[in-house]
Amino acid sequence: RKEVEQDPGPFNVPEGATVAFNCTYSNSASQSFFWYRQDCRKEPKLLMSVYSSGNEDGRFTAQLNRASQYISLLIRDSKLSDSATYLCVVNADYGQNFVFGPGTRLSVLP
Amino acid sequence: EADIYQTPRYLVIGTGKKITLECSQTMGHDKMYWYQQDPGMELHLIHYSYGVNSTEKGDLSSESTVSRIRTEHFPLTLESARPSHTSQYLCASSSWSGTAVNEKLFFGSGTQLSVL
Numbered sequence A: 001r002k003e004v005e006q007d008p009g010p011f012n013v014p015e016g017a018t019v020a021f022n023c024t025y026s027n028s029a030s031q032s033f034f035w036y037r038q039d040c041r042k043e044p045k046l047l048m049s050v051y052s053s054g055n056e057d058g059r060f061t062a063q064l065n066r067a068s069q070y071i072s073l074l075i076r077d078s079k080l081s082d083s084a085t086y087l088c089v090v091n092a093d094y095g096q097n098f099v100f101g102p103g104t105r106l107s108v109l110p
Numbered sequence B: 001e002a003d004i005y006q007t008p009r010y011l012v013i014g015t016g017k018k019i020t021l022e023c024s025q026t027m028g029h030d031k032m033y034w035y036q037q038d039p040g041m042e043l044h045l046i047h048y049s050y051g052v053n054s055t056e057k058g059d060l061s062s063e064s065t066v067s068r069i070r071t072e073h074f075p076l077t078l079e080s081a082r083p084s085h086t087s088q089y090l091c092a093s094s095s096w097s098g099t100a101v102n103e104k105l106f107f108g109s110g111t112q113l114s115v116l
Helices: none
Strands: A004-006 A011-014 A019-025 A032-038 A045-050 A055-057 A060-065 A070-075 A084-091 A104-109 B004-007 B010-013 B019-025 B031-037 B044-049 B076-078 B087-094 B105-107 B111-115
Touching: A004 A084, A011 A019, A019 A084, A019 A104, A032 A060, A032 A070, A045 A055, A045 A060, A045 A070, A045 B105, A070 A084, B004 B087, B010 B019, B019 B031, B019 B087, B019 B111
Parallel strands: A011 A104, B010 B111
Antiparallel strands: A004 A019, A019 A070, A032 A045, A032 A084, A055 A060, A060 A070, A084 A104, B004 B019, B019 B076, B031 B044, B031 B087, B087 B105, B087 B111
């Protein structure tokens, strides 16, 4: 079993749709959680950190459930420019390495 | 924007050549990483470093080697390139200011290596 698992995708959605990505992690010692976005043949870029209280950045909302070891990302009113692969990333502590999920690819269609 | 730079951006080279992929960061980060990624596939950690004179092998076995003589510089070397080394190589560094909660990972733009 992988340490970080994500919805297999791909997700093909029309513009304006709301789309939700799910991620689970197996290491209960994980302390920090992130969503990264990666465009084709580009480097991953930090989209947002994920906090226990949940956090929102414009059309993006991230939630963390430590008890269930589950992370989610909600994109509202999706745009064509949201098309990318979304990577769930967790980190246990300094000295440990960031663990990446396999990613979920999103295609927003006109 | 993160200040981490990789050169070259693209490299096409013949089998058997020695190559060095450069990575530099100006953020003063202690920890640096090299990842390998094939198109449409997952990222694989091949090397990392906790700081000067520290180098560790990652989760994926790699024939490459790394060095960390200066905090800001973390080059990756392939002594004899082969077609199986064709891939994208991504360098990264991470911030840490006391807790893992504040540690974030930043990537360079990557080097796309093609070995003929």
